[in-house]
Amino acid sequence: MDPESNPVVTSISCAQTNLDEGKSGKSQNSVTFDEKALPSTAELKKKAKEEKAARRARTVLQKQGSAVPAQALSAQQAQRSKAEVQKGVKAQHKRVTSIEGKGTSIRCLQRAISPIPEVPKEDKTVEFFRHLYKQRTSTIAGVSKEVHPAVLALGLQMNNYTICGSCARLVATLLAFQKVIQSYTTPPMNSLTRHLTSHVLSPQIEYLSSCRPLSISMGNAIRWLKLLISKVDPNTPDAEAKKYLCDSINVFIRERVTLADEVISKNAVEKIRDGDVIMTYAKSSLVQRVFLHAFKQGKQFQVIVVDSRPLHEGKHLAAALAKLGIDVKYCLLNGLSHNIQDVTKVFLGAHAMMSNGRLFSRIGTALVAMEANEADKPVIVLCETIKFTERVALDSIVHNEIAPADELVISGGVLEGWRNVEKLQLCNPMYDVTPAEFIQMIVTELGNVPPTSVPVLHRLENEA
Structure with a gap:
């Protein structure tokens, strides 16, 4: 029998050829072999049974004295090819396993050298009072340039308790606002009544409240001052309006704080x-x-x-x-x-x-x-x-x-x-x-x- 006509020999030879191409670099994928080029396990078992049946037939013929050189040669080639195929499969499997193992080692190494995530710090805020927590401003860094220097100094004094009492903070705030009003100039096409409160006093109040929350008395005095400004006649000259506001602040401090304390x-x-x-x-x-x-x-x-x-x-x-x-x-x-x-x-x-x-x-x-x-x-x-x-x-x-x-x-x-x-x-x-x-x-x-x-x-x- 011609070896090339034997389907078992032909299939094994094709598999051997594919492995040889993979070793010589002719295969397109040099890392993993093409599993489709190799017979499946069921096919290998089927071929092995056929080879076993052929060997038994040859043994019977040999006992009968019949010489079968062609079949013996074919069986030897088939066994040799099968051994080489199994050897190649094992080698290829080892190569793939080695590559996968190296990949796993690299991933483990990357995981080892990657920065360990920081453990989040424990929240020290008391949950019952969470709505009251507020970051205080203790420096002038990042403060709006619209804040008057007198108000800047007052905010820092309130923050470090240099000025601490409710009435003391009230009087200091009104005196600082008095300086703000004295240095104020109404922009063209604006009126003091509309511009002073929203564009000048508001940044001062916001800064003071960031240093410490406003006291009840401060809130009452600020509301009074805003109402006073809103009642100023828009046609009043700036100098006269500012003098009126500053005098009213002095009267307010004298009546509501100084004289009140005496009584x-x-x-x-x-x-x-x-x-x-x-x-x-x-x-x-x-x-x-x-x-x-x-x-x-x-x-x-x-x-x-x-x-x-x-x-x-x-x-x-x-x-x-x-x-x-x-x-x-x-x-x-x-x-x-x-x-x-x-x-x-x-x-x-x-x-x-x-x-x-x-x-x-x-x-x-x-x-x-x-x-x-x-x-x-x-x-x-x-x-x-x-x-x-x-x-x-x-x-x-x-x-x-x-x-x-x-x-x-x-x-x-x-x-x-x-x-x-x-x-x-x-x-x-x-x-x-x-x-x-x-x-x-x-x-x-x-x-x-x-x-x-x-x-x-x-x-x-x-x-x-």
Whole structure:
């Protein structure tokens, strides 16, 4: 039998030819072999059975003495070709496996040398107060060039608590706006009434609110100033209009702050008797003024100043009173319950008086008022009507000011590095709300009133 006429030999020879072409580089794909050029497993098994049957037939013929040189030669060639094909398949498989292995190694290496993604830092924001968090502006970098230099300086002073009190910030803001108005020139084809508020005052207000949220009294004063500007006759010359605005600001400060403080201090001094032990919390410039007037009148009394971190405003009040010769006792909030027993009255300052009669003041005030109420001690609040608002406060969560938490950290203290401690959060609210039932009297420039009269006085002031 001719070897070329044998289909098994022909198929194996074709497979061998394809492998040889792949080795010599004639194949188009030099990396992976063409699997279609090789017989499938079923075909190989079928061919192997045929070869086995042929060998058995040859064995029978040999026993019978028949010489079959052609068939023997064909069988030898078939076995040789089959061995070579299997060898080539194994070699090709090893080559592909090696290439795939190298690819896997390269991917592993790339994964190893690729930068490790940074673990996201833990959010230190207290979820309950998230709506109150606001980034403060502490430098003049990136500030609009429309902001007046006087306002720039004021914003930084407010940010670092150089100017801290509600009325102090109010007066400083109006004086800064006075300088802004004095340096203002109305552009051509514009009027002072329309241009000053929207294009000049608005950037100043926005900058101040970015340094610290505006106080209630500041908001009332800014609304008054905007209303005043809107009432200026557009035909009024610039010089006359600016003089009118600056004079009105001076009158406002004198009537709503300076004279109001004098009237309040005069009324509050009448509440102090010889031998009184008066407790106050933190520092209020109005309360300090009352103590000064009472001391000048020769009244003998003792003051207990309760203070708290982080501002320690009470230290400055205690130092100022002691310098005058007033008997002063200083303690922190943790000594409140002990010292309240010796007190006869409690004088408190105010950041604002809400329309429902509640006191909005420095955080810790509510605790002092509650302790005084439990000890049956009268609580008297000293507050100008410029601090009254139509807002209603039920808690200190909806409306408040959150100061930077790092202000609570003492250098070298246990909280140093607190941002790296897992699941540790610090919150530094500035104010709290004191219920109206803890307050016996509010001393204002319009008289001594109960907390329920706050909305009435506020309406009268707005109508005036």
